[in-house]
Each structure stands twice: as C-alpha cells, then as structure tokens.
Amino acid sequence: MSSDTGIIIVGAGECGARAALSLRENGYRHSITLIGDEVHLPYERPPLSKQVLLDAAEPRTSAVLNDILLGEHAIRHIGSASASAIDTSAKRLALSDGRVLPYDKLLLTTGAAPRRLPDAPAGSRILYLRTIDDALALRSFMRAGMHVGVLGGGFIGLEVAASACSRGAKVTVIETQERILKRGVPAPIAETITALHQRNGVTVKCGVAVLGIEADERRVGITLSDGDVIPVDVLVVGIGAQPRTELAVQAGLAIDNGIAVNERLETSVTDIHAAGDCCSFPHPLYGGRRLRLEAWRNAQDQGILAAANLMGEARSYQAVPYFWSDQFDHTLQIAGVVDEGRAVVRRELGDGAFILFHLDDEWRLVAASGVGPGNRVAKDMKLSEMLIAKRVNPPIEALATDASLKSLLPRAA
Ligand SMILES: Cc1cc2nc3c(=O)[nH]c(=O)nc-3n(C[C@H](O)[C@H](O)[C@H](O)COP(=O)(O)OP(=O)(O)OC[C@H]3O[C@@H](n4cnc5c(N)ncnc54)[C@H](O)[C@@H]3O)c2cc1C
Numbered sequence: 001m002s003s004d005t006g007i008i009i010v011g012a013g014e015c016g017a018r019a020a021l022s023l024r025e026n027g028y029r030h031s032i033t034l035i036g037d038e039v040h041l042p043y044e045r046p047p048l049s050k051q052v053l054l055d056a057a058e059p060r061t062s063a064v065l066n067d068i069l070l071g072e073h074a075i076r077h078i079g080s081a082s083a084s085a086i087d088t089s090a091k092r093l094a095l096s097d098g099r100v101l102p103y104d105k106l107l108l109t110t111g112a113a114p115r116r117l118p119d120a121p122a123g124s125r126i127l128y129l130r131t132i133d134d135a136l137a138l139r140s141f142m143r144a145g146m147h148v149g150v151l152g153g154g155f156i157g158l159e160v161a162a163s164a165c166s167r168g169a170k171v172t173v174i175e176t177q178e179r180i181l182k183r184g185v186p187a188p189i190a191e192t193i194t195a196l197h198q199r200n201g202v203t204v205k206c207g208v209a210v211l212g213i214e215a216d217e218r219r220v221g222i223t224l225s226d227g228d229v230i231p232v233d234v235l236v237v238g239i240g241a242q243p244r245t246e247l248a249v250q251a252g253l254a255i256d257n258g259i260a261v262n263e264r265l266e267t268s269v270t271d272i273h274a275a276g277d278c279c280s281f282p283h284p285l286y287g288g289r290r291l292r293l294e295a296w297r298n299a300q301d302q303g304i305l306a307a308a309n310l311m312g313e314a315r316s317y318q319a320v321p322y323f324w325s326d327q328f329d330h331t332l333q334i335a336g337v338v339d340e341g342r343a344v345v346r347r348e349l350g351d352g353a354f355i356l357f358h359l360d361d362e363w364r365l366v367a368a369s370g371v372g373p374g375n376r377v378a379k380d381m382k383l384s385e386m387l388i389a390k391r392v393n394p395p396i397e398a399l400a401t402d403a404s405l406k407s408l409l410p411r412a413a
Contacts, residue, residue: 008103010083012036015276016109017064018303024073037082048135053163086251108274112241123215141234144168149232153180155325157238162327172203243278258292263316275302295323335385336367345399
C-alpha cells in the first residue's frame with residue numbers, strides 16, 4: 001500500500017467517525033480522509049429528538065469528533081463535500097466539486113435519509129428530522145400556544161411528540177396503521193407508550209388515512225379519512241428512513257435493502273466496505289437473515305469492526321441488535337429482533353415496567369423488549385442481551401418470575 005492514498009471514509013456521521021478513530025487506535029499509519037456532505041463536524045443524532053428539543057437553553061451539539069481529536073488522530077475531514085462517483089477499477093473517488101481522490105480502501109457510511117411524503121405541498125412548515133439543522137428549525141415550534149402535528153407513530157415521531165408536549169405545545173400524532181410502533185415493537189409495549197402519551201395530553205389517532213395536506217407559510221391542514229381536518233402550526237413527518245445508496249448504485253455495488261455486505265461488512269466490490277444505517281448484512285444469530293439496522297450502537301460497533309477488517313482482519317459482525325428510545329420519563333429498549341407470532345413470556349418489574357422475552361421454535365431466547373420509567377428495565381435488558389448472544393434456552397418459569405437472569409447465563413468452562 002502506498003502511504004499517500006490510504007483509506008477514505010464517505011459519510012461523516014456516527015459510524016464513519018468511529019471507524020476513523022478506531023483505525024488510528026488500531027495503529028493504522030497511512031492517510032485517513034473522512035468526507036461528509038454536512039457542514040458540521042460529526043455529531044450525535046439521538047439528542048436531536050430529545051435534549052435539543054427539550055432544553056429551553058440554547059442547545060449544544062454533542063460532537064463525535066472535534067478539531068482537537070482530528071488533529072491528534074491525523075484525520076483529514078472534508079466537510080460540505082458530497083462524494084458523487086467511484087471508479088472501482090482505478091480506485092478513485094470523485095467529489096461533486098470536481099476533486100478526484102485516489103484510495104487504497106474505501107468505507108461507505110452514508111447513513112439514511114427520512115422518507116419523504118409524496119406530493120406534499122411545498123411549505124416551510126412541513127419538517128423532517130435527521131440533522132442538527134432540522135432539529136434547530138423544529139425547536140422554534142416547541143412551546144405553549146403551538147399545535148405540533150406528527151405524521152407517523154414510529155420512534156422519531158413519538159420522541160418529537162413527547163418533547164413538544166413537555167415544552168407545553170399541543171400535540172397530535174397521526175398513524176395510518178391500527179397502532180403505533182408497528183415495526184419491530186410488540187403490541188403490549190406500544191399500548192404502554194400510547195397510554196403514556198395520552199396521560200401527558202398527546203392526542204394519538206391510529207388507523208386513519210391522510211386524504212390531503214394543505215400548507216401555506218403559517219399553517220398546515222391535514223384532512224383525515226375519519227372526517228377530521230386538523231390545523232397545525234407545524235407538521236413533523238416521521239414515516240421512516242431510506243438507506244442512502246446513491247453512490248453505491250452509481251458504482252455498481254450490490255444493493256439489497258441498503259448496500260449489501262457480507263458478515264465482514266465487505267461489499268460486492270473488493271476493497272470497498274460499508275457499515276451503519278446504509279447497509280444490510282447477514283446476521284448469524286438469526287440464521288443468516290439479512291438485517292438493516294437504524295440504531296446508534298450498531299453504527300458504533302460496525303464502524304469499529306469495519307476499521308479492523310479494513311486493516312486486514314476478518315472479523316464477523318454478530319452483535320445483538322440493540323435500540324433504545326426515551327419518551328417523557330420512560331425508556332423503551334429492544335434487544336434482538338422481535339418477530340410477531342413468536343412465544344412471549346412477560347416479567348413484571350414494578351411501577352408498570354415490564355420485559356417481554358421472545359422465544360423461537362426451539363425455545364431459544366431471540367429477543368427481549370422492555371419499557372418502564374427511568375432505567376427500571378436497564379439491568380435486566382443488559383442481561384437479556386447477553387442471554388440472546390449466548391443462544392440460551394432459558395426455563396420459562398425463571399423468565400416469568402423475578403429469578404436472577406444472571407444465574408441463567410452459561411458458566412465459563
Ligand atoms: C433524530 C434521531 C434520533 C435518534 N435516536 C436514537 C436513539 O434514541 N437510539 C438509537 O439507538 N438510535 C437513534 N437514532 C439512530 C442513530 O442516530 C443512527 O442509527 C446513527 O446516526 C447512524 O449512523 P451512520 O453513521 O450510519 O449514519 P448517519 O449518522 O446518518 O451519517 C451518515 C452521514 O453521511 C453523509 N452522507 C451520505 N451520503 C454522502 C455522500 N455521498 N457524500 C458525503 N457525505 C454523505 C450524511 O449526510 C450523514 O452526515 C436516532 C436518529 C435520529 C435521526
């Protein structure tokens with residue numbers, strides 16, 4: 001490898017930044033270039049729907065990388081630059097400003113972008129949430145006297161709803177499915193979250209189709225299939241995200257619900273790896289089923305693993321999928337993959353907190369989902385994650401009671 005080409009990482013988000021740091025921590029000695037199309041240095045996204053909206057004081061971004069770290073780790077960050085094409089045979093990356101950069105190895109960490117409403121009227125009051133700039137635009141509506149509409153009862157929509165409501169705004173959540181959190185969250189947990197929102201004054205309307213949206217510079221009107229017309233000051237659209245695959249498609253990489261990688265996070269083209277929200281990968285814990293995760297810890301862990309493999313290791317990614325969400329005073333956590341129709345055992349933890357254990361056909365623990373105030377479910381969820389990783393068949397009665405989950409972990413030989 002020549003010393004001046006090195007590794008280029010496209011996408012300066014959580015995953016790309018972690019990979020860059022990890023390369024240096026692992027002793028990588030050649031150049032590392034981190035390219036991002038945002039103007040900002042890499043920052044954390046989870047606070048965007050929580051603290052950034054909730055705090056009355058001017059928000060500060062939580063940086064993943066700052067100038068000091070960039071300097072100390074000799075990482076070159078090129079901001080406000082979009083990578084537009086890869087010449088995979090010449091191993092060159094083109095930027096939209098005309099620059100062309102040679103690489104030895106390339107890591108794509110291009111993340112995901114909010115799914116847009118088709119045919120939505122143009123208007124400054126229909127907002128999406130992915131970036132710090134999106135969050136700052138939304139912040140001005142987080143106050144008493146405002147009516148905030150949220151389209152989509154998924155995690156981001158519900159976190160925005162909780163933040164807006166906590167800041168005194170009137171909030172209406174509109175979900176076309178018959179319940180919120182339909183994707184990957186069991187019904188009892190969705191019921192708890194619905195009740196939590198309603199207790200706090202949020203209106204949750206499920207099972208209604210949106211027939212039309214009208215917007216001008218000051219208001220948005222949403223016409224629903226049940227006859228309601230809801231006028232709001234701002235409409236936040238949270239109807240899911242799509243992997244950013246434009247660059248990978250242009251380069252001819254295999255795509256399958258995101259950039260398709262193998263268990264070592266290698267794409268279909270030699271010397272190009274992908275990680276984080278943008279890629280789908282086969283998971284050994286779920287029979288090699290291809291997953292694409294939009295989760296903070298996955299972005300971190302895959303960035304770290306990709307860095308090791310870019311340096312010649314051949315590690316397989318097998319971390320238990322994990323996601324958390326904070327809404328009002330409650331935290332919801334999911335470990336593993338929740339499929340409907342599986343056997344479920346419920347453990348009560350007091351104060352309305354509970355965990356559901358999801359078992360497969362061979363009674364192996366494959367997922368756990370918990371909800372409760374504060375960090376009530378945290379300890380048992382951590383242990384559940386370890387049990388899932390160890391592919392344990394726990395006794396049902398031990399799961400249902402308050403028996404120690406730690407005692408179910410296989411003892412080291
Ligand atoms: C509002 C919000 C709240 C969240 N809360 C939680 C939470 O509570 N718990 C949890 O587990 N997860 C949460 N997440 C998810 C978590 O933040 C993401 O999974 C994580 O940020 C993914 O990291 P990534 O690096 O893969 O992608 P991203 O963070 O999206 O970074 C990708 C970067 O690449 C850039 N890019 C894309 N294409 C190009 C190109 N061609 N050239 C240059 N740059 C490019 C993008 O602009 C972006 O800056 C939340 C996400 C959001 C948006």
